[in-house]
Amino acid sequence: MTCRGRFVVIEGGDGVGKTTQSRLLAARLGARLTREPGGTDLGEQIRSVLLDPHAGDVHPMAELLLMVAARAQHVNSVIEPALESGVDVVCDRFSGSTLAYQGYGRGLPLEDVAAACALGSLGLVPDVTVLLDAPLPALAGRRPRGAGSEAPDRIERAGERFHERVRAGFLELGRQDGWVVVDASGEVDDVARDVCAAVAGVLGRCGPPVRSDPIVSSGAPCRPVAPEPGR
């Protein structure tokens, strides 16, 4: 019998190192790595529109609906099929980002944002959400601004007060069941170790039915990445 895969989400503000940590965690878990907004052809097109600095004045409600439209496509055609076939999924952002950015950040009523998220996620709830948190000044130096084509996108440009509201919103969300907050202000390897411990702490029990995969059934779901040659 195939056990349903586990759905792990990494959340956090812009520049907190989510993408790197998502990649490292997916490698350790042998999980499928994906991201939001994006993850499908439609989702990536919606992403380009949403992040385009020349998109002009985008109403927060339009922003919200586009985010959850991309999510519905993503859940239906990528995430659910992977989980159903027993593959773990690590997703760089999910509904938590919508609550933090469109709710706490843009100021849309949280109950409206939550309702839109329930629709867009097709009812899918993460097994665990890891919130990477660091103070804004610690993030400034890490943003890939100005590097090649990596000029700040439309949402990164929203200003410091917006991003402070987003961070405060995330910390509020991080108090909920199913969330674990990890201090992301340290070195990449230290943060990766803490993310792994956080995920193992929640998913250590796979729950019945247990997969025959010895790594999962041994209660050690964070599989070490194979050492690089020469290390």
Ligand code: TMP
């Ligand atoms: P990133 O994935 O490179 O961090 O960029 C995605 C941007 O989109 C980031 O600024 C957060 C934002 N975002 C929202 O505002 N709402 C959402 O629901 C999601 C998934 C992302």
